[in-house]
Amino acid sequence: MWLLQLLGVVAMLAVMASSGPSPSPGPSPTVPPPDKASIFADLSATELRAVRTFLLSRPELGLSPSRGEPLAKNTLFLVELLPPKKRAALRYLDQGGPRPRRQARAVVFFGGQAEPNVTEFAVGPLPRPSSYRPLRFKGGRAVPFASRPMTQLEYELLHGVLAQALEPLDRLLRDSTGFWYNNCSRRCLTFSDIAPRGLAPGERRSWLVLQRFVEGFFLHPVGLEVLVDHGDPDPERWAVRRLWYNGRYFSSPRELAESYERGTLAVARLPEPPARQLFSSYEPRGHFATGTPTDVHGAKVCEPQGRRYRLRGNLLEYGGWSLAFRLRSSAGLQLFDVRFDGERVAYEVSVQEAIAFYGGHTPAAMQTKYMDAGWGMGSVTYELARGVDCPETATYVDAHHLYDADGPVRFPHAICVFELPTGVPLRRHFDSDFQGGFHFYAGLEGHALVLRTTSTVYNYDYIWDFLLYPNGVMEAKVHATGFIHATFYTPQGRRYGSRVHSHLLGNLHTHLVHYKVDLDIAGTGNSFETMDVRFENISNPWSPGARPQVGGGCHSQGSLGRGGRWVWGSAPRSRGLGLILPPPPCRYHLAVTRHHENEPSSSSIYAQNDPWEPLVSFEGFLRNDEAIEDQDLVAWVTVGFLHVPHAEDVPNTATPGNAVGFFLRPFNFFDEDPSVASRGPVIVRPLDPPAFTRLDIQRWTPTSPGPCVNPEPFAYNGTYRHV
Secondary structure: EEEEEEEEOOOEEEEOOOOOOOOOOOOOOOOOOOHHHHHHHHOOHHHHOOOOOOHHHOOOOOOEEOOOOOOEEHHHHEEEEEEOOHHHHHHHHHOOOOOOOEEEEEEEEEOOOOEEEEEEEEEEEEOOEEEEEEOOOOOOEEEEEOOOOHHHHHHHHHHHHHHHOOOHHHHHHHHHOEEEEOOOOOOEEEEEEEEOOOOOOOEEEEEEEEEEOOHHHOOOEEEEEEEEOOOOOOOOHHEEEEEOOOOOOOHHHHHHHHHHOOOOOOOOOOOOOEEEEEEEEOOOOOOOOOOOOOOOOOOOOOOOOOOOOOEEEOOOEEEOOEEEEEEEEEOOEEEEEEEOOOEEEEOOOEEEEEEEEEOOOOOOHHEEEEEEEOOOOOOOOOOOOOOOOOOOOOOEEEEEEEEEOOOOOOEEEEEEEEEEOOOOOOOOEEEEEOOOOOOEEEEEOOOOEEEEEEEEEEOOOEEEEEEEEEOOEEEEEEEEEEEEEEEOOOOHHHHHEEEEEOEEEEEOOOEEEEEEEEEOOOOOOOOEEEEEEEEEEEOOOOOOOOOEEEEEEEEOOOEEEEOOEEEEEEOOOOOOOOOOOOOHHOOOEEEEEEEEOOHHHHOOOOOOOOOOOOOHHHHHOOOOOOOOOOOOOOOOOOEEEEOOOHHOOOOOOOOOOOEEEEEEOOOOOOOOOOHHOOEEEEEEOOOOOOOOOEEEEEEEEOOOOOOOOOOOOOOOOOOOOEO
16 A cells, blocks of 8 residues: 655545555566666657658648748647557566557647647657657547647747837836837847736737846836737737736827826836846845855765666666656656566656646736646756756756757756755664663664756746655655746735835745656555544543543545545635636646546646636546546646745745645555665664663664765856757
């Protein structure tokens, strides 16, 4: 049996084998070799290039390069691995079946036809593709063209429309901000766009927040927000529909300009930003009161006798753990075939979606409901800085993405793997003799192996971690950092957040992150039960009349629940945000459903721009009227937190206090704590009590850890380019 435990939540879900007692892992299971794990490996640059070349060679598709006009053309937007079906993968991994055919998922925007649409294809076999076939969403629905993610070309065209529209406002912007939009050189304005892009299916209307383009421009709105309708395939028909400036709405740029010229406009005049130590920058400023040094290096991670993990391709091994991993361009980290001591624990554990719902007084703030899979949160995995994002000792892995690009793009050091001293013992005990001495001391140093990547989705940076502990516990965790999504301060906005700087409102928002956890405990036939602790008054058998309150575990066997599934709790929601969306996949803390091959994920890259009629309806997963006992079960987990921004979020939100996740823990699965196999304990026993002058110290590692300093200086590149 294994427990799924949410951070900070007492209630737990136990998933267990459906036949007989929990097994004791024996020596027979083995870790699959790297060539077997490679069925889950991301596509190489060569494979990505081969898929693109093949599809562009098909005359019936009529594909053009992504870059360059016109917008109304057929383009290849995304190529990534199409994972094998679970049944086929298990036949290969466990039963000696045929190796699943390696295929790619290709997303094509058919914008150059009378009825534009988006179509997904399975392309293969790799590495030399020769055929393709359409992929269908559950229910057979087509992908509306308006639901497609934004592209670099569409942003460039938006910039052109905005530049033309803002010409009448050039004087207002120069006078009030010292920056402008056209021919601006080093004093430029930029914009951030808001989603969803409208209020109903088929719309593509985006509110754009104007900001001064300085370091940390997300914290420099100028008080102007512009609504652009860009739904037509012809950019010549795009138009500005509304404007908001410092609390007032206007129907056109000319109306706003005339109000300024007449002197009837309440102008928001911004101070000149300093050349150095800008409040939105990382430049040091001020001093700590204690005077303790900060201009020298702090503590570092070291590997005194070398690495204790093994990375072969996409197969990662550490202690009892082994797993295959990949980094999807669409949604991020995905683990497959997770095993402990050769026994499979989970077939898949993966990130599905990250959502942020905002509230505010400005139109952009009240409209903001970010669903980050729609922004390619797995493709914005920029270089991890050695010694900052990951320890100097980490192993780094490059990623290759073909996302809105005319070829594969290499993202160096996109993933890191490292062993982390937790700073707290995994377990320890001091056995006192209560007379000033002891019988023994024993302890095992705490370590975890960390698999990490980051997603920089415009202003926010998500740090995605999977941690493997020697006692069979896995932790999934995400830290939120980066710049807050902020809007221009008005007195009316105080209801929706905090004034974090002179002209800046930090908007109240809720972060919700959704995970898929496909547990396979001793096979695919699993059941589950919940366990709560309840207190009850009982009659004391050894002291009549006394009624002590005793806590006991209350086990509840899983049943059909609501319509053939089990759901628990409602995820945290922002109050007063005026949510306009249907229930997203993050509605529940936890939901358990049967595994279906046509339900591989709970969201999609199209949900952001069409949240009203989502192609992947997670509620549809829950309406299946099926038994969920002794079945192949999937747990869908939501974690999140309410973020009330404050001045200390400047310049960036800090990671302490802004992390959420869950644990997978063995529960009567092993005969004892499996970390007893570690050779890291220290045992101290006195040889001559009560004198305690001679001690027997037992260690199974070298007496001294040795030197622990990496002499290499810090280096960083930061580029990601076509390969």
